[in-house]
Amino acid sequence: MEDIIKEVLVTEEEIIKRAKELGAEITRDYRDKDLMIIGILKGAVIFMSELVRNIDMSVTIDFMGVSSYGKSAISTGEVKIIKDLDFSVIGKDVLIVEDIIDTGYTLNYLTDNLKKRGANSVKICTLLDKPERRKVDVPVNYLGFEIPDEFVVGWGLDYAEQYRNLPFVAALKEEVYNRG
Ligand code: XMP
Ligand code: MG
Numbered sequence: 001m002e003d004i005i006k007e008v009l010v011t012e013e014e015i016i017k018r019a020k021e022l023g024a025e026i027t028r029d030y031r032d033k034d035l036m037i038i039g040i041l042k043g044a045v046i047f048m049s050e051l052v053r054n055i056d057m058s059v060t061i062d063f064m065g066v067s068s069y070g071k072s073a074i075s076t077g078e079v080k081i082i083k084d085l086d087f088s089v090i091g092k093d094v095l096i097v098e099d100i101i102d103t104g105y106t107l108n109y110l111t112d113n114l115k116k117r118g119a120n121s122v123k124i125c126t127l128l129d130k131p132e133r134r135k136v137d138v139p140v141n142y143l144g145f146e147i148p149d150e151f152v153v154g155w156g157l158d159y160a161e162q163y164r165n166l167p168f169v170a171a172l173k174e175e176v177y178n179r180g
Contacts (some may be wrong), residue, residue: 001166004153004176008171010145014157015127018049018144022125023054026142027138031057035122036092038114040106041083042063043099046156046164047127047144051097062087066106074120082118090118095142100128103135111138127155128169145169151177 011137026035040049041063042127052061062107066084093112101107107124125142142143147169154166159177 001116001163002169003165004173006150006173008168008170009150009152010155012155015047015169015173017145018100019047019050019065021056022142022144023051023056026051027054029104030055030059030093030095033093034091035059035095036049036088036089037097037121038085039063039097040099040110043158045126048097048098049127060087060092064110067111079106081113088118089114090113091120094119094122096124097120098124098126100130100152101126101138102130102133104138105136107138109117109137112122127153128152128157135179165166 035057037048037052039045039061042065052059062085062146063083064081064085067080067082073081079118096107096110096114098107107126111122111124124138125146126140129140129143130149131146150171151159152171153163153168154169156164157169158164159172
């Protein structure tokens, strides 16, 4: 698969170490709270599984699926819920886990949506952030790594549903997504 990779931006060792630190921080911050962790399908799943094993308290876990870029690398700003939660968020302290924040549209919408549905608090934990690309301001409470404006794959992130299983985060060669 090396032929599709331009550059490795974050290694597996770095992510595992950061997930430990974030897990410890979250455990401290939510010690007396009713923490519900919501993973955004499908990109967040791999990072989330690393993160939650480093959270040393009782939590509940749920998932939401939202419309994504699909095959295109450009965000439209439209967010649609494809798979909704199994459980109610009323009174819960919600931590949304995402793979990456780009324009911020997705997390801006979801934060609002979950607050309207009665969550007690809504915070965000993301593996990656591309701050240069932000269109709407979203507070990132727990951040893995800031990365430059490159399309990346691995650790859950895909291009056309591929490469989620790469054990590192890497920038794709431009020729891969220009092939269509
Ligand atoms: P917004 O723009 O709403 O986007 O903050 C968040 C969603 O966009 C996807 N995204 C990417 N997916 N490599 C990917 O595989 C990338 O470099 C990338 N940038 C944004 C991602 O699905 C995220 O949930
Ligand atoms: Mg995606």
